Amino acid sequence: MDRAQKEKLVDELGQIFESSGVVVVAHYEGLTVAEMQDLRARARESEASVRVAKNRLAKIALEGKPCASIASYLTGMTVLTFSEDPVAAAKVAEGFAKDNKKFEILGGAMGENALDRAGVASVSKMPSREELIASIVGCIGAPASNIAGAIGAPASNIASILSTIEEKAEAA
Numbered sequence: 001m002d003r004a005q006k007e008k009l010v011d012e013l014g015q016i017f018e019s020s021g022v023v024v025v026a027h028y029e030g031l032t033v034a035e036m037q038d039l040r041a042r043a044r045e046s047e048a049s050v051r052v053a054k055n056r057l058a059k060i061a062l063e064g065k066p067c068a069s070i071a072s073y074l075t076g077m078t079v080l081t082f083s084e085d086p087v088a089a090a091k092v093a094e095g096f097a098k099d100n101k102k103f104e105i106l107g108g109a110m111g112e113n114a115l116d117r118a119g120v121a122s123v124s125k126m127p128s129r130e131e132l133i134a135s136i137v138g139c140i141g142a143p144a145s146n147i148a149g150a151i152g153a154p155a156s157n158i159a160s161i162l163s164t165i166e167e168k169a170e171a172a
Helices: 003-019 033-045 055-062 067-073 088-099 117-124 130-172
Strands: 024-025 049-051 078-083 104-110 113-115
Touching: 003 049, 003 055, 024 088, 033 049, 033 078, 033 088, 049 104, 055 067, 055 078, 067 104, 078 088, 088 104, 088 117, 104 117, 113 117
Parallel strands: none
Antiparallel strands: 024 078, 024 104, 049 078, 104 113
């Protein structure tokens, strides 16, 4: 890799570190190509990404970034899992680590907050952005539907009573 390619890679990594909601660092030594493809596919499904980069270049890209605290994890064969959603990458990494013992999560960062192994596990158990939005919409929509049901109930009761009276009048 020549100098221009290295500079381009450092810029790309810098953008990843700048814009990601969460970055998870893990060792992947011993994983097969098929297992890495499985990790990438899982990440793609969750709108996360996986990146293998030279640790030295990643450390250069981390300088001055909010998640610079992960530089200490960049030793050995490391892979970065990241996403804009503050939970997606952690969920992907945790799920993959459960299925593959060779994939060892070291830690990560959520913005300026450093995460150790337990921190990544905690973040992975949080609801995703979409789940939070859905629950908020449900909370907001529930009172409105209850009010509409309460308002509509007397009208339906009156209609039911009127149809019963009408049926009795026709029978008589």
